[in-house]
Amino acid sequence: MFTETARMLIDKQRSGLFNQAIMEFGALQCVPAAPACFECPFASQCMAYATKKVNLLPVKQGKTKVKERYLYYFHIIQGEKTYLSKRQGKGVWHNLYEFPVLESDVPLKFPELQANPVFQEMFRNIKEIKFRLVLENKKHVLSHRKLFASFYEVIVGKEGDIRAVSDSPGSFIRIPEYAIDAYPVHRLMEFYLENYYETSKQNLHQEARIRKIDVVNNDASSIRP
Numbered sequence: 001m002f003t004e005t006a007r008m009l010i011d012k013q014r015s016g017l018f019n020q021a022i023m024e025f026g027a028l029q030c031v032p033a034a035p036a037c038f039e040c041p042f043a044s045q046c047m048a049y050a051t052k053k054v055n056l057l058p059v060k061q062g063k064t065k066v067k068e069r070y071l072y073y074f075h076i077i078q079g080e081k082t083y084l085s086k087r088q089g090k091g092v093w094h095n096l097y098e099f100p101v102l103e104s105d106v107p108l109k110f111p112e113l114q115a116n117p118v119f120q121e122m123f124r125n126i127k128e129i130k131f132r133l134v135l136e137n138k139k140h141v142l143s144h145r146k147l148f149a150s151f152y153e154v155i156v157g158k159e160g161d162i163r164a165v166s167d168s169p170g171s172f173i174r175i176p177e178y179a180i181d182a183y184p185v186h187r188l189m190e191f192y193l194e195n196y197y198e199t200s201k202q203n204l205h206q207e208a209r210i211r212k213i214d215v216v217n218n219d220a221s222s223i224r225p
């Protein structure tokens, strides 16, 4: 019944955005222990609220076993380009975009990542490469999964391209980095991108400030007798 109702309500053109909005609503507004009904935009249509059963619904059907999963994302920068893949499978992130990823049931240290066949195939064609860990073990909890996501910035030389192995989540597309906003991404990607670009902006400002101080100092020393 829930599946049927969800099918009727979903915005078919923007299913990814719809899913994200529902998840955010469940995480921020209609939270399990203390939903904020007094300021809820759906209060007038909510059966649980109308029948005073907010604390009783939904009825739990046994505890779902929550599995841990470790995701290692590679934010590849090749000149002005980056790589994305479209999430496949039946999960809540179906059809959303993300960076090339290596997934594991156990945490992996960098040498273990490097030894992984998915990693080796991905970067096999690349000659120059530099990794920087930008975000480590960002936790994200789904109903049946506890995810820990780490993001590496990967600067690669112009030669070669990044390859997906057949059992990785999807083949890669190469896009201009500035166009990334045009692709719907999941919450973890969104979190990373917001922080990454904010930090880059601050670093650029800082560099510009240092350059300005250097120019002023050089000018001052050049007019000293």
Ligand code: SF4
Binding pocket: 029, 030, 031, 035, 036, 037, 038, 040, 041, 042, 043, 046, 047, 048, 049, 054
């Ligand atoms: S009114 Fe209904 S949908 Fe809104 S927060 Fe309360 S229980 Fe959730």
